[in-house]
Amino acid sequence: MPNGLKIESLEIKGFRSFNLPRKFELEEARFILLIGPIGSGKSSVLKAIEYALYGSSYEITRLGLIRLKHEDMVNDFSDLLNIELILKGEHRVRIVRGRKRGRPGRLRVYLDNMPVKNDVERFLRDVIMLDHEDFLREIVIHHLILRDIVEGGPVRRSIALDRLFGIELLEQSYKSIPLTMVEKKILEYERKIGELNLELAKIGTFHDPERIKSMEIDINRLRNRIETLQREHKQVESMLSEIEETELRRKLLLERYYSLKSQLEEIDGKLDRVEEISTVEIISDIEDVLENARSLFRDMLYEEMAKELYKEPRVVLKEDIIEKLNRILLAMNNIMKDLEYKLDNQLNERIEYKRRYDVLRGKQIDLESEIEKLIHYRYEYTDLVKKYGLPDDISKRIEEYEAELLKLGRKNRQLKNIWDLLKVTIDRIELEKRTKCPICGKELVSEDLENMRRRKEIEEKDLVNIIRKMEEIESKINELRDILNRIRGMEENIRRLEELELEKEELERKITKISNLLHHAEENIHIVKDKMRRARYLKERLSDLIEKLTIYFERKSLLERRRDIQKNLESIKEELEKLRYEESRYLKLKKRKEELEKILFEDKVKLESLLREYEKLKKDLERAKDFLKRKEQLERKLEYLRKLYKYLENVRKLLREVQADLRVRMLKRIRSNMNKTFKQLYVHPDLVEVDIRAVETPKRSVYEIYVRRGSDGTWIPIYSKLSDGQRLMIALSLLLSIYKLYPHNIDFILLDEPFANINGECRRSILKLLADTESPSQIFIATQDESIIDLVKEIVGKDNMIAYKLTYGGIEGPKVTRIC
Amino acid sequence: MRRKYESKLIEEILSLIDSRVEYDENTRELAKTILLAFKNEGRKGVEKMVENMMEGKNLDA
Numbered sequence: 001m002p003n004g005l006k007i008e009s010l011e012i013k014g015f016r017s018f019n020l021p022r023k024f025e026l027e028e029a030r031f032i033l034l035i036g037p038i039g040s041g042k043s044s045v046l047k048a049i050e051y052a053l054y055g056s057s058y059e060i061t062r063l064g065l066i067r068l069k070h071e072d073m074v075n076d077f078s079d080l081l082n083i084e085l086i087l088k089g090e091h092r093v094r095i096v097r098g099r100k101r102g103r104p105g106r107l108r109v110y111l112d113n114m115p116v117k118n119d120v121e122r123f124l125r126d127v128i129m130l131d132h133e134d135f136l137r138e139i140v141i142h143h144l145i146l147r148d149i150v151e152g153g154p155v156r157r158s159i160a161l162d163r164l165f166g167i168e169l170l171e172q173s174y175k176s177i178p179l180t181m182v183e184k185k186i187l188e189y190e191r192k193i194g195e196l197n198l199e200l201a202k203i204g205t206f207h208d209p210e211r212i213k214s215m216e217i218d219i220n221r222l223r224n225r226i227e228t229l230q231r232e233h234k235q236v237e238s239m240l241s242e243i244e245e246t247e248l249r250r251k252l253l254l255e256r257y258y259s260l261k262s263q264l265e266e267i268d269g270k271l272d273r274v275e276e277i278s279t280v281e282i283i284s285d286i287e288d289v290l291e292n293a294r295s296l297f298r299d300m301l302y303e304e305m306a307k308e309l310y311k312e313p314r315v316v317l318k319e320d321i322i323e324k325l326n327r328i329l330l331a332m333n334n335i336m337k338d339l340e341y342k343l344d345n346q347l348n349e350r351i352e353y354k355r356r357y358d359v360l361r362g363k364q365i366d367l368e369s370e371i372e373k374l375i376h377y378r379y380e381y382t383d384l385v386k387k388y389g390l391p392d393d394i395s396k397r398i399e400e401y402e403a404e405l406l407k408l409g410r411k412n413r414q415l416k417n418i419w420d421l422l423k424v425t426i427d428r429i430e431l432e433k434r435t436k437c438p439i440c441g442k443e444l445v446s447e448d449l450e451n452m453r454r455r456k457e458i459e460e461k462d463l464v465n466i467i468r469k470m471e472e473i474e475s476k477i478n479e480l481r482d483i484l485n486r487i488r489g490m491e492e493n494i495r496r497l498e499e500l501e502l503e504k505e506e507l508e509r510k511i512t513k514i515s516n517l518l519h520h521a522e523e524n525i526h527i528v529k530d531k532m533r534r535a536r537y538l539k540e541r542l543s544d545l546i547e548k549l550t551i552y553f554e555r556k557s558l559l560e561r562r563r564d565i566q567k568n569l570e571s572i573k574e575e576l577e578k579l580r581y582e583e584s585r586y587l588k589l590k591k592r593k594e595e596l597e598k599i600l601f602e603d604k605v606k607l608e609s610l611l612r613e614y615e616k617l618k619k620d621l622e623r624a625k626d627f628l629k630r631k632e633q634l635e636r637k638l639e640y641l642r643k644l645y646k647y648l649e650n651v652r653k654l655l656r657e658v659q660a661d662l663r664v665r666m667l668k669r670i671r672s673n674m675n676k677t678f679k680q681l682y683v684h685p686d687l688v689e690v691d692i693r694a695v696e697t698p699k700r701s702v703y704e705i706y707v708r709r710g711s712d713g714t715w716i717p718i719y720s721k722l723s724d725g726q727r728l729m730i731a732l733s734l735l736l737s738i739y740k741l742y743p744h745n746i747d748f749i750l751l752d753e754p755f756a757n758i759n760g761e762c763r764r765s766i767l768k769l770l771a772d773t774e775s776p777s778q779i780f781i782a783t784q785d786e787s788i789i790d791l792v793k794e795i796v797g798k799d800n801m802i803a804y805k806l807t808y809g810g811i812e813g814p815k816v817t818r819i820c
Numbered sequence: 821m822r823r824k825y826e827s828k829l830i831e832e833i834l835s836l837i838d839s840r841v842e843y844d845e846n847t848r849e850l851a852k853t854i855l856l857a858f859k860n861e862g863r864k865g866v867e868k869m870v871e872n873m874m875e876g877k878n879l880d881a
Contacts, residue, residue, distance in 0.1 A: 131827030166829040173858040176866040185874055637876070644873055651851040654843050658836045658851075742828040 004747035005087040005128065006778040007032075007049065014078035015051065016044040019813035021082075026778070029802040030771065031792050033820070034782040036806030041814030042782035045806075046140070046750045049780075052085035052097045053124070054132040055105055061132065074101050077811050081105075089745065093127060130744035137166055139746055141735050143753040149731040150724060154702040161692070161703045164738060165666040167659055171700075174655035182645045189638040196631045203624050212621070215614050222610065226603045233596040236589055243586045250579045257572045260565050267562045274555045277548055279317060285548070286315045286325070289541050293328055296534055300335060322549050329542045332535055339532045346528055350521040357514045360507055367504045374497040381490040384483060391491075394484045398477055405473045408466050415463045422456040660701060663694040666741075673737035680769045681762075682729050685710045687722075690730050705730060725762050732766055739776065748778035755783060764791060771796045789820055830859070 006026075013021035018041060026032055034042040051057055051073065059068040074081045079101040087093040091112050099105040109116040109124055116123045125131070130138070148160035162168035290309060297306035309328065315321070388394050421438055426449060428435040434445045444452075671691065678690050689708040694701055706715040707722065707730065718727050732754070739749060755763050767788075770779050781788065789803050803820035837851050857865045 131829075133827045134829060137829075166827070167833070169830075169855065169859055170833065172863075173855045173866070176858050176863040177854060178867050178870050181867070181870065182874060640876065641874060644870075647847055647850055648870070650843055650847045651854055654837065654840055654847060654851045655855065657840065658833060661836055662833065 004775070004777065005089040005093065005745050006747050008086040008088040008092070009084075010045070010048065010052075010086075011082075011084040012045065012048045013083070014075045014081040015048050015073060015083055016075065017041045017813055018044060018048075019075045019077050019811060022813065022816045024804060024816070026802060029800060030777065030779065030796055031767075031801040032778065032780045033789060033792060033801065033803040034780065034806060035784070035786050035789065035803055035819070036814070037784055037808070040806040040808055042806055043752055044814075046752055046780060046782055048083050049085060049750065050132075050135065050140070052083040052095050053128060054135065055097055055107060055121070056132065058136055070099060070105065071101060074099060075813065089747070093124075095124065128745050130742070130746055133166060134742055134744070135746070137164060138739050138741055138744070139748070140750045140752065141754060143756050145735065146728065146731050146754065147756075149734065150727045154704070155700070157705075158700070158702040161734075162663075164735070165663070167662045167666070170655050170659040170662065174652040174659075177648050177652055179645065179648055179652070182641060182648060186638060186641045186645060189634050189641065193631055193634050193638065196627050196634070200624060200627050200631075203620050203627075212614065212617050215610065215617070219607065219610050219614060222603060222607045226600065226607065229596055229600050229603065233593065233600060236593045236596060240586070240589050240593060243582070243589070246579060247586075250576065253572050253576055253579070257569060257576070260569050260572070264562060264565045264569070267558050267565070271555065271558050271562070274551055274558065276555065277552045279552075282545075282548060282552060283315050283317065285541075285545055286321070289325075289538065289545055290315075290328075292534075292538050292541070293332065296335070296531070296538060297331075299531060299534075300338070302335070305331060317549075317552070319553060322546055322553070325542055325546050325549065329539060329546065332539045332542060336532065336535050336539065339528055339535060343525065343528045343532065346521055346525045350518060350525060353514055353518040353521055357511065357518055360511045360514060364504065364507050364511065367500055367507065371497060371500050371504065374493050374500065377490045377493040378497060381487065381494060384487055384490075388480070388483050388487075391484055391487045394480050394487070398480045398484070401473050401477045401480070405470060405477070408470045408473065412463065412466045412470065415459055415466060419456060419459045419463060422452055422459060426452050426456060660694065660696070663701070663703075667692050667694065669741060670734065670737040674733050677736050677769065678730060678733035680772065681733055681765045682726070683765065687726065690733065691715065692734070725759055729762060729765070736769070736773075747776050748780060749776040750780045750782075752782050753784070754781065755785060755788065760791075763788070764795065767792055767795050771800075793820070830855075 008027075009023060009025050011021055011023040012018045017039070024032075024045070034045055036042050047057055056070075057068070057073065060070060060073075081097075081099040083095075083097045085095045085097075087095065094110040094113070096108040096110075097105065098107075107120050107124070109120045111127075128135075145160055145164060148156055149164075152160060159168060162171060294306045294309050297303070297309065389397075425435055425438060425444065429444060429446060429449050429452070434443060436442065437444055674692075675690055679688075686709065687707045688710045691706045691708070693704050693706065695704050705718045707718050707726075708715050718730060722730075754766070781792075789801075792801050792803075798820070801820060802818065805817045805819045806814045807817070809815040833855065834852055837848050837855075840848060843851075854866055854869070857869050861868075
């Protein structure tokens, strides 16, 4: 096994404030200084060493409210924690401790580069030979412990020292024993036992078993008596019920007798009121009605119904005949409905035909009046044609007159021109006496004038004749045109007249047809009305017949019922005579029954009271038994609790005694080392020896630290006489003496801020002392004070020290720089 | 009740308890049990243990 293990190197990744990997190469340096401001990661380096060795930290294992989890050790920006610590002694031990977030941690250990395979944790523990708690006490020196020892009051100081010795556990353990809880439980049980005693006192001595036995005998006796009485009561009751049954039967028979009698009278009354009808007469009526109905059905072409009407060859007077007649009546009603429907149809048809006839007649009258208006055109036309000829002839003649008029017009214009020339020529001659002929150019003179005047007169006469002729022809043309127009106008009216005459002929044919239909409809209406009359008559006959039959059968039924009632009356009379009612016996039995009921009631009340008392006694006995059982149980428990209380008291006492023993032992162990260290640290002659004593006070035991004055050899308490620096020296002596209190393989010590409140001289002394001691050979100091570097350099030399400066590095984690 | 790996100090305390022969065996065992219960589970662990004992679940202890 290796001895005196020192740290060769340390690599931290993803642990607390460290995210990216940071490596510390420590070589053979005696002092390793970790310098940096608050929160720069100095303490994390020391905790990384603790975590690598034990896979845990004081912050995880401590009992208290602020307790961290393994997960909290992983850096916030990383999921993987990895610490590699290489220890060097006789052998080289490489420890690799890792943990993934959310997974259990893992440990790998290599001894001289060979991996350890089985139970690695145990192997590691065996190598370092130090438990986690002992490690925290012996290897790690924290400024808070120093502060408590130097500045704390007696209690705080005692707690700090006990913690340092590791025996605070004893005090806490015996203080945690909940004696009050046991006391409370004991009191509760005592109270419960007291309550049970009270309950038992209330029940008293009534739960005597002998009394219960005698009561049971009384109860049985009374029960037997009640049973005998009940048997007798039952017999009497049965006899009474027999007599009562007979009486009841008699009463019922009498009631029935009188009821039947009254029914008989009622039937007689009814028979008087119901008319007697002859069977022969009613059968003949039915046959007649059936024959009529059959005939009607046939007329209505209901051949099937006629056949189904009554199948039996002869009419038999049974109850079902009414039903059959009712069926015929129903059929008759249906026929009536059919006929009414037909009649409605026929009437509607007739109305329709009549309406159509009236319409046609109206049209005929209108046509006749229109024809009347047009007929004179035909006569006039005939006259005009006779007088002027046909329109084509008239047109031809108009054309001839027009040609003639054209010729006369031309002639007229010629004559007019000639006349105009003559007139102009005459006028010129008369005016100028001569002129030239406008036609031939011949010189005309006054002598020609006369000729010309004659000629003019002749021409004038011809012209007048022509004009007159032309006027005559024009007048003829106009007349002929008028005639032609009139004839053509008449032709239109005559065509219209001919159309109307054709229409009138068609209308007359239609009127004749409708008239025939109307006549036919009226005949049908007459036939349907006749059938309806027959059906109505048959219905009335059927209703009468059914009524008669009802009366007939009612009378028959009344007569039958009368016979039955009379028979019943006879049998009731006979039965009444057989039944005998003995009243005296009945009264006697009734009296006995009442007596028995009275006795039974009294006995039952007595029995109930006895039973109640018996049940109460029994219950009291049960309760008393239960109380006694519970009391016994409680007493047993109480005894046990008292025993437990005594045990626990003894345990407290034992643990206190062990604590006191241990304190004495611890003080004895460290006393010589502490004084040796103190003498090295404190170089002044005024204080020569230190002693720590355990002092018992009424409340608790405390530590008092004394120092012997060099001048007079007196022991003086350090808290009232010494300065802070002197007390710190003593405390540091104490802490350093704890190192190797138990033997182990670790050859380094971890000091976390050890120089707070310590002046330069004392710091020098502490460092010198640490440098002079052989063990531990590696000293880690984490401090904010950079001046320590120079001090250490001065005391141990540059080669024996390494200084790392740690600064805040953000997400990546602390920046580590080797500065020395 | 003893753990596999106890610190040297605990070993010493336990052996000191054992050396107190003026107390009977049961008292010494109970003291050791309470000590370890407190060490492992704290005050509540001890209370729970005593409660169980009051209920009679651990009479031998």
